[in-house]
Amino acid sequence: AQSVAQPEDQVNVAEGNPLTVKCTYSVSGNPYLFWYVQYPNRGLQFLLKYITGDNLVKGSYGFEAEFNKSQTSFHLKKPSALVSDSALYFCAVRDVGYGGSQGNLIFGKGTKLSVKP
């Protein structure tokens, strides 16, 4: 069965410093991985995805993620954090499911990112 783990409940970073939010996955077959961000009282916003190709994926708002097949990881990174990046971040993997076509996402529990001035 597909699964996603986000080992950190919270990440604290000073503004201007680089940030990393960790994600590991377990899938059968090729992984299709996503990062979403959720601000308070709002829906999830798509940041980036890995389907195939280059292991370094660039996304919205200056975020990027590095796919590492040997470590089964897909960590989210940003070179310089902003206070406005403070939010809840979710890693997700596409569920292959029976027949492999449904496409629903399996989410991690989320990591709260707090960026202090």
Place this chain on the structure above:
Amino acid sequence: DTGVSQNPRHKITKRGQNVTFRCDPISEHNRLYWYRQTLGQGPEFLTYFQNEAQLEKSRLLSDRFSAERPKGSFSTLEIQRTEQGDSAMYLCASSSGTFYEQFFGPGTRLTVL
């Protein structure tokens, strides 16, 4: 705004009552998903439509839950005989294909008293 919309945004009901939520996906998207999110957890898949056909239902979707997507446009999620354990954020998402990102609506927060 051409994003995914959901109504109502908040719903407070008494245990045992029926509730219905509506989702309007992005117009050109043929795939529509419903998820449920509880505090401190990531969204959990409930059900999935491709056009008007409901192709998958999670085991989380008990017999009290029913979803429709008439004519492949908007979708409704109904919960009958609500229980306190149904209190959650109900999220709707749409996409244009399996490998494409899903766009989420703002959610409907249900509180069952």
